[in-house]
Amino acid sequence: MFTEKKEMTEEEPCAVDVTLRVIGGRWKILILKDLFTGTRRFSEIHRTVQGITQKMLTQQLGEMERHGIVSRQVYAEVPPKVEYSLTPLGKSLWPVLMAMHQWGLEQLAATMDLQRTTQERGS
Template identity: 50%
Template sequence: MKQYNLGIEATLEIIGGKWKALIVCLLMTGVKRTGQLERSITGISQKVLIQQLRELERDGLVERKVYEQMPPRVEYSLTPYGVTAIQIVEVMCAWGTANIKMRQQAGEEIELLENESDMLDIRLSK
């Protein structure tokens, strides 16, 4: 029997780590192909991306759809269960943005390249 001391442990087990929350964040705006995700995530290798997507699929957050054509086309989207993780990712984005602003005000040279509120606006307009 698996045991957790706190519920956050179960959350981090599924969307913790360097890439999974970012993948969920990108899928919040809609269906993405593997190449689109790879181009959107600086520093991730194709091997690691596929591994993370498979884990998210195994955990029920992501759905993989394969189109039988040449070359094969694969699309990823959030499942209804994956959509329930959006609130968590939005809070993480907001906290991260506030953290960056606080660090900028303290004199740290740090920059936020993507505005998460723009991504949220895109998702809400669908």
């Protein structure tokens, strides 16, 4: 368990490292956030995830598909239609993202409190 302190051997993978390999990086969390709202076409994800290039989005979705957290459905029509959705494994990341969200809210509040305290002392 993560809360236990124990020496890890080189052969033993770190569970946090495994998680970060699957969802780490600048873009994957934002892509996941979008896909939690439902199935999306590539162009919808590209529009929603501000600042990501098409090449990077293609790469990130491919990695997420290889890790089994995103499913890619190609429809045989012209022009080709491709949709992305979360697999059950991808959906299981919801509590992880919610924990990250909660932690972020707490950090924002702590930062604001610190800034307010600093300003009051400086006045």
